[in-house]
Amino acid sequence: MFRNPFPIIYVKDLASCVDFYCRVLGFGHIRQWPAAPETPSYVFLKLGDAALGLTLYEAAEEHVEKNILLNANKQFELCLYTDNVDLACERLELQGARMLVPPVTKPWGQRVAYFEDPEGNVIHLSGKG
Template sequence: MTIALQYCHISVNDVDESLAFYRDGLGLEVRNDVPSGEFRWVTLGSPDQPGVEIVISTPHAGRSQEDGDALQELLVKGALPMIIFRTDDLDATFERVRATGAEVLQEPIDQPWGPRDCAFRDPSGNMLRISQEPKA
């Protein structure tokens, strides 16, 4: 038996604004853009992980009004779980993401527990960390 992660969802306020961040800043490729009434789901992924996709959608997409409102409230507070990406060139990735105008929470530093990392907020306020394994 095998098991592998296929999709991970990220709630955003504006899909198009977030596309610029995740596609242009992080360098993820758009794999699918699915409209459904007034909502849409966009999947993105890294060429280095062809079987894993991130789905971005607004809080009310596919949810009840009550559930969408609750998720929207958490998104506005910045209280949703952080997302952590890995790169092989943290400094170049940091500069590319910073060029999108994203809010920098932490410039690249060496962490005492091993990796070198940085942190941003995406346009919707989600916290992202980007890490690079220590050089041997």
């Protein structure tokens, strides 16, 4: 049901972090959102088979939900792709997982939802409806 997990790290200076991960560590810049501007709020990087997302704190607060991530002093979320976000949410809730944000379709076209693990770490589900 789930595939391609990767962390999304919240950062204050996205340009510096992208430069560090790409120039210093050798990650490749795969895509960003918004796609056109020189000042994206999210960048997706890859190094071999590993992937990493970098997003501005402000963007995380805007696109997830105020108070869930930032006021809980979270530094990252784990993203899991799934073919059907709504079905995955139903299955996780039946297994007792705590939903933080119900499924919603974002401006960039992905359907997302947020859960937490037993320690309160954020799990981000992403995919189609």
